[in-house]
Amino acid sequence: MGKKKEDVVEKLTQEETVQRKLKFQKWSLITKVKTMCVVILIIQLTSNNGEVVNANMASIVGSSAFNDCPLPYEKLSSKGGCTTLHSEKSLVLLTGGEEHTTIYQSLLGEGVNTEPLYTKAIQNLVGKYGKTFTWDIKSKMMGLHHSEGAKYIVKALDLPLTWEEYDESIQEEYNIVLANPDIFPGAKKLVDHLSKHKIPIAVATSSSMDSFKLKSANHKEFFKLFDHIVCGGSDPEVKHGKPAPDIFLVAAERFPSKPNAENCLVFEDAPNGVKAAVSAGMQVVMVPDENIAEDQRKGATVVVSSLDLTPLEKFGLPSLKET
Numbered sequence: 661m662g663k664k665k666e667d668v669v670e671k672l673t674q675e676e677t678v679q680r681k682l683k684f685q686k687w688s689l690i691t692k693v694k695t696m697c698v699v700i701l702i703i704q705l706t707s708n709n710g711e712v713v714n715a716n717m718a719s720i721v722g723s724s725a726f727n728d729c730p731l732p733y734e735k736l737s738s739k740g741g742c743t744t745l746h747s748e749k750s751l752v753l754l755t756g757g758e759e760h761t762t763i764y765q766s767l768l769g770e771g772v773n774t775e776p777l778y779t780k781a782i783q784n785l786v787g788k789y790g791k792t793f794t795w796d797i798k799s800k801m802m803g804l805h806h807s808e809g810a811k812y813i814v815k816a817l818d819l820p821l822t823w824e825e826y827d828e829s830i831q832e833e834y835n836i837v838l839a840n841p842d843i844f845p846g847a848k849k850l851v852d853h854l855s856k857h858k859i860p861i862a863v864a865t866s867s868s869m870d871s872f873k874l875k876s877a878n879h880k881e882f883f884k885l886f887d888h889i890v891c892g893g894s895d896p897e898v899k900h901g902k903p904a905p906d907i908f909l910v911a912a913e914r915f916p917s918k919p920n921a922e923n924c925l926v927f928e929d930a931p932n933g934v935k936a937a938v939s940a941g942m943q944v945v946m947v948p949d950e951n952i953a954e955d956q957r958k959g960a961t962v963v964v965s966s967l968d969l970t971p972l973e974k975f976g977l978p979s980l981k982e983t
């Protein structure tokens with residue numbers, strides 16, 4: 661009996677030892693992973709000649725004014741903040757400059773004037789249910805992946821549709837309405853200028869490839885000036901739509917020289933796009949519609965009323981005044 665008891669005690673002790681060993685191994689693994697994460701984070705934060713670049717850029721997020729301009733635009737903040745010109749038009753563009761090396765990187769979204777057409781198509785559809793597509797709803801929808809936009813509007817307007825039904829119907833409206841948008845005159849001037857100065861530029865739109873083809877069909881020459889086009893709505897590498905940074909990071913990565921985020925400059929019309937650019941660690945010129953509220957413009961490095969009024973020289977890029 662006593663022996664059996666001892667056996668049980670010994671067995672228990674063995675089991676306990678095994679458990680403790682397992683526990684120790686688990687703890688040790690977690691500690692190693694945590695240490696690796698911290699090391700990776702430090703490497704990332706100090707990767708540009710030891711400067712804490714991303715932390716600096718992150719300070720723009722949620723800033724209450726346009727005064728927290730990151731380099732090189734900070735020159736303006738010493739003169740009383742970034743210039744805020746009055747806005748009227750909208751557009752999604754992305755461009756960038758690399759100071760000191762005179763290698764500039766640019767990413768550019770759509771230069772076509774599609775927003776009034778989106779408004780018309782959406783109002784056509786929601787009007788059938790007695791609803792109004794307001795600017796408040798539109799400003800939160802712009803730039804979203806189409807599925808996210810569909811979920812948002814169905815809820816916001818309490819439409820008697822599933823988001824999938826809305827999405828299907830709105831794609832049909834878009835096919836009719838979005839076929840022939842104009843190019844913004846300011847976009848043409850900006851893109852011609854960047855192209856003339858051999859500044860790489862790309863499109864970064866949340867639209868799907870099919871939708872982009874529809875909208876750009878009549879402007880093939882204009883879009884030939886771009887190095888590449890990223891259509892976030894259908895691109896498998898763009899995992900999360902705006903306001904996540906994915907689309908801009910993918911667009912930057914596809915330039916052969918793989919520019920750092922701080923050397924890319926985004927042109928955006930949508931508040932979600934501005935948020936995406938800022939969280940990618942990029943500077944952003946916002947070209948908002950006049951209906952976009954003041955507090956939805958926060959985070960932009962500079963706000964302009966037309967693309968060709970962008971003070972490119974403040975970003976180390978050739979001035980548009982010399983064009």
Ligand SMILES: O=c1[nH]cc([C@@H]2O[C@H](COP(=O)(O)O)[C@@H](O)[C@H]2O)c(=O)[nH]1
Pocket residue numbers: 752769770775778779782798801802803804805806809864865866867868893930933
């Ligand atoms: O009034 C709206 N404008 C724009 C969009 C959406 O914005 C995206 C276009 O994004 P970008 O601005 O990145 O091209 C598309 O998915 C489009 O459906 C929307 O939902 N509603």
